Amino acid sequence: xxxKLTLMIPGPTPVPETVLLAMSRHxxxxxxxxxxxxxKRTTEQLKWLHQTSGDVxxxxxxxxxxxxxxxxxxxxxxxxxxxxxxxxFGERWVKLSKAFGLEVQVIKAEWGQPxxxxxxxxxxxxxxxxxxxxxxxxHSETSTGVINDLQTIAAHxxxxxxxxxxxxxxxxxxxxxxxxxxxxxDVVGSGSQKGYMMPPGLAFVGMSDRAxxxxxRSDLPKFYLDLGKYRKAAHADSNPFxxxxxxxxxxxxxxxxxxxxxxxxxxxxxxxxxxxxxxGMTAMGLPLYAAAGHGSPxxxxxxxxxxxxxxxxxxxxxxxxxxxxxxxxxxxGKVFRIGHLGFVCDRxxxxxxxxxxxxxxxxxLHKGTPGAGMAATAAALAG
Amino acid sequence: xxxKLTLMIPGPTPVPETVLLAMSRHxxxxxxxxxxxxxKRTTEQLKWLHQTSGDVxxxxxxxxxxxxxxxxxxxxxxxxxxxxxxxxFGERWVKLSKAFGLEVQVIKAEWGQPxxxxxxxxxxxxxxxxxxxxxxxxHSETSTGVINDLQTIAAHxxxxxxxxxxxxxxxxxxxxxxxxxxxxxDVVGSGSQKGYMMPPGLAFVGMSDRAxxxxxRSDLPKFYLDLGKYRKAAHADSNPFxxxxxxxxxxxxxxxxxxxxxxxxxxxxxxxxxxxxxxGMTAMGLPLYAAAGHGSPxxxxxxxxxxxxxxxxxxxxxxxxxxxxxxxxxxxGKVFRIGHLGFVCDRxxxxxxxxxxxxxxxxxLHKGTPGAGMAATAAALAG
Numbered sequence: 001x002x003x004k005l006t007l008m009i010p011g012p013t014p015v016p017e018t019v020l021l022a023m024s025r026h027x028x029x030x031x032x033x034x035x036x037x038x039x040k041r042t043t044e045q046l047k048w049l050h051q052t053s054g055d056v057x058x059x060x061x062x063x064x065x066x067x068x069x070x071x072x073x074x075x076x077x078x079x080x081x082x083x084x085x086x087x088x089f090g091e092r093w094v095k096l097s098k099a100f101g102l103e104v105q106v107i108k109a110e111w112g113q114p115x116x117x118x119x120x121x122x123x124x125x126x127x128x129x130x131x132x133x134x135x136x137x138x139h140s141e142t143s144t145g146v147i148n149d150l151q152t153i154a155a156h157x158x159x160x161x162x163x164x165x166x167x168x169x170x171x172x173x174x175x176x177x178x179x180x181x182x183x184x185x186d187v188v189g190s191g192s193q194k195g196y197m198m199p200p201g202l203a204f205v206g207m208s209d210r211a212x213x214x215x216x217r218s219d220l221p222k223f224y225l226d227l228g229k230y231r232k233a234a235h236a237d238s239n240p241f242x243x244x245x246x247x248x249x250x251x252x253x254x255x256x257x258x259x260x261x262x263x264x265x266x267x268x269x270x271x272x273x274x275x276x277x278x279x280g281m282t283a284m285g286l287p288l289y290a291a292a293g294h295g296s297p298x299x300x301x302x303x304x305x306x307x308x309x310x311x312x313x314x315x316x317x318x319x320x321x322x323x324x325x326x327x328x329x330x331x332x333g334k335v336f337r338i339g340h341l342g343f344v345c346d347r348x349x350x351x352x353x354x355x356x357x358x359x360x361x362x363x364x365l366h367k368g369t370p371g372a373g374m375a376a377t378a379a380a381l382a383g
Numbered sequence: 384x385x386x387k388l389t390l391m392i393p394g395p396t397p398v399p400e401t402v403l404l405a406m407s408r409h410x411x412x413x414x415x416x417x418x419x420x421x422x423k424r425t426t427e428q429l430k431w432l433h434q435t436s437g438d439v440x441x442x443x444x445x446x447x448x449x450x451x452x453x454x455x456x457x458x459x460x461x462x463x464x465x466x467x468x469x470x471x472f473g474e475r476w477v478k479l480s481k482a483f484g485l486e487v488q489v490i491k492a493e494w495g496q497p498x499x500x501x502x503x504x505x506x507x508x509x510x511x512x513x514x515x516x517x518x519x520x521x522h523s524e525t526s527t528g529v530i531n532d533l534q535t536i537a538a539h540x541x542x543x544x545x546x547x548x549x550x551x552x553x554x555x556x557x558x559x560x561x562x563x564x565x566x567x568x569d570v571v572g573s574g575s576q577k578g579y580m581m582p583p584g585l586a587f588v589g590m591s592d593r594a595x596x597x598x599x600r601s602d603l604p605k606f607y608l609d610l611g612k613y614r615k616a617a618h619a620d621s622n623p624f625x626x627x628x629x630x631x632x633x634x635x636x637x638x639x640x641x642x643x644x645x646x647x648x649x650x651x652x653x654x655x656x657x658x659x660x661x662x663g664m665t666a667m668g669l670p671l672y673a674a675a676g677h678g679s680p681x682x683x684x685x686x687x688x689x690x691x692x693x694x695x696x697x698x699x700x701x702x703x704x705x706x707x708x709x710x711x712x713x714x715x716g717k718v719f720r721i722g723h724l725g726f727v728c729d730r731x732x733x734x735x736x737x738x739x740x741x742x743x744x745x746x747x748l749h750k751g752t753p754g755a756g757m758a759a760t761a762a763a764l765a766g
Contacts, residue, residue, distance in 0.1 A: 003409075004686065005409075005411065005414065007409075007410070007411075009412055011625060011627055012410035012411070012413065012625070013414065014409075015409060015410060020407045020408070020409065021407055022403055023406045023407050023629060024403045024406050024407035025403070026390075026397070026398060026403060027390070027395035027398060027576070027582045028388065028390075028395070029390065029392055029395065029706050030395065030583070033707070060443060060445050060448070060583070060586075061442050061443050061444055061607065062443050062583050062607070062624040062625045062626070063624070063625065064607050064624045065443070065444070065607045065624075066604070068606055068607045077715075093604070096606045099604055099605065099606045100604045100606070102605060168731070191625065193410070193625060193628075199398050199410045199627060199628055199629040199630075200410070200413070200443070200625045200626065200627050200628055200629075201443050201584050201627030201629070201630060203443075221482055221483045221484060221603065221604070222482065223451055223478070223479045223482045223483070224444065224445070224448045224451045224608070225448070225607070226482075241445040241446070241447045241448075242394060242395070242446065242574065242576060242583045243443045243445075243583065244582060244583050244584030244627070244630070245395055245576075245582055245583055246406060246582040246583075246584070247582075247584060247627070323415070324413050357744070370672075
């Protein structure tokens with residue numbers, strides 16, 4: 001039905017009306033005092049979200065731009081890095097690192113499994129020459145719905161003493177706790193169309209003091225993504241290049257809403273939705289794709305047996321106007337994914353499970369008692 | 384007065400209500416068939432705007448991102464390039480080229496003067512070893528309000544036979560004729576907050592077949608700005624990274640409006656507004672900053688004598704809610720700039736001149752007959 005589509009994908013995520021309407025304000029001059037106030041205010045709010053006293057910089061770009069900026073600003077050609085790879089985004093950072101001439105040692109885990117912190121500890125301890133300059137990994141691996149143990153891996157990196165932790169927090173920030181300073185994260189990349197409850201178009205990079213020290217020695221060529229330019233401008237409540245003014249209006253509105261809700265509530269909400277989605281799927285006999293205990297609070301990947309996941313996903317869209325995500329690469333047709341990230345309330349999760357259950361029932365593919373998924377979800381939401 | 388500010392700066396430029404409201408639609412999935420239709424449609428429209436049968440690619444970024452992409456995708460480390468520099472943006476492309484390890488030969492002109500095509504011809508003819516790989520220049524130099532003779536310079540580049548023409552058309556595209564194929568331009572960079580009548584956040588790069596041939600040998604490291612990825616995705620009506628979906632809604636609406644108006648009308652309108660702004664300023668005894676006959680159709684820079692340009696500019700904003708641009712770098716306080724770019728009608732230019740004239744009169748700084756500026760502008764608008 002026209003205008004009725006509900007997004008339950010891991011990005012773009014649903015956007016509150018307040019934020020949408022902020023987008024439609026007429027742009028103002030990006031060098032005006034009025035805009036500087038917005039930059040100052042949102043910079044403070046971003047530090048709150050990242051739980052850091054360091055810099056959080058804003059660029060016009062996607063989450064990949066944020067990660068590229070984070071990597072090329074603290075490393076030099078030929079530097080050795082450890083890259084975690086247990087999904088499509090892990091793969092991407094390996095490719096990106098190689099494109100910039102870094103020497104990449106990959107620590108892999110099967111898709112659906114979490115990265116093993118012990119593998120990182122072992123590789124870092126074996127590096128007695130302290131040649132490893134950075135560990136690059138994805139916190140919430142969107143392609144598989146797995147959350148990696150960033151806290152433990154970052155602690156191993158700190159114990160190494162030289163390497164930096166560069167984390168893709170694109171689908172974890174604003175969905176789970178990412179205390180940048182407390183965990184000792186050095187570079188945190190994210191994008192606006194996720195936990196921020198905004199449309200895509202803004203990229204964010206948090207930088208620790210250690211990251212800025214590394215910036216001074218970095219020799220990879222850069223200009224548009226040179227974070228030194230963004231830092232200098234941000235300290236004057238400005239941007240080095242024309243920023244997407246209307247997306248800044250949206251950012252201000254969205255961060256205001258997030259502060260009103262509070263970080264603890266946001267984190268609890270996403271954890272509750274993970275539990276509810278997992279309970280509903282399990283009760284319907286639909287296996288979860290992520291290993292038990294390692295599901296992301298942002299997204300639940302489901303691997304139905306005896307059913308083409310694409311058939312199910314399309315039927316849910318056609319019958320109930322809910323857009324679920326499909327599987328990527330070799331998971332296409334094998335997996336569908338429920339995004340419960342950002343502006344998602346209990347009703348949305350209940351509705352998504354109900355729609356999946358009704359669709360299964362309609363297709364004659366429900367393996368349990370019709371209504372069992374709903375009941376389990378309702379119980380999980382009640383806590 | 385609240386909500387009354389009118390932008391007469393060279394970006395962000397005024398945005399039509401139709402485009403603003405398109406921005407506030409709820410985002411849709413960027414891998415959906417519905418979004419693919421928008422990518423397909425806007426790609427065709429962009430080719431129309433660039434007057435090319437080649438590719439025009441869309442990225443999340445600013446105009447600088449477009450230019451960086453254009454440069455790093457067709458060149459290799461150590462390549463020799465000629466850079467035109469007659470203002471702040473010319474300076475920027477020199478810095479950017481050096482940041483990527485290019486060997487830069489600068490052809491300068493004083494601020495306010497156009498680049499001399501003969502200087503390019505001479506340098507290109509002297510290069511009998513055909514070492515010059517590209518000529519990089521700004522078509523409309525926003526800092527000084529000068530339009531450079533891109534057509535003639537590009538013809539000299541074609542005569543050289545090896546070098547490519549990489550043009551910053553950020554404030555010329557959608558304001559004057561930029562027939563990419565007819566002039567033999569190889570790379571054309573632009574940004575959404577200019578002639579496109581949109582908020583900032585989208586960057587565009589037009590690429591000729593020669594540019595794609597150069598892409599194959601380019602060795603500068605790239606990933607987010609790797610245009611090969613954008614070309615591959617565009618040919619499947621898609622994007623390599625999550626695109627700013629809402630800015631795409633705006634793009635579709637804006638390009639639709641531009642096609643309705645027609646390229647000839649758009650070009651004629653900007654030329655008329657240049658003539659009207661120039662006539663008004665001259666009639667009030669305010670000298671134009673750009674050399675006679677070389678003013679940009681997008682922006683008129685004015686260098687008042689015996690008046691601090693910032694004082695005048697601020698008074699116009701406070702009294703009449705019109706935002707003019709100030710001078711950049713050493714021109715601060717010496718120059719103000721009237722943007723007449725994008726969604727600007729005759730009334731807007733008439734109003735801007737009237738407000739400047741009334742302000743001068745109020746400050747006791749009008750050097751001619753009060754009303755002379757208005758009369759000259761009205762006459763120029765009548766054609």
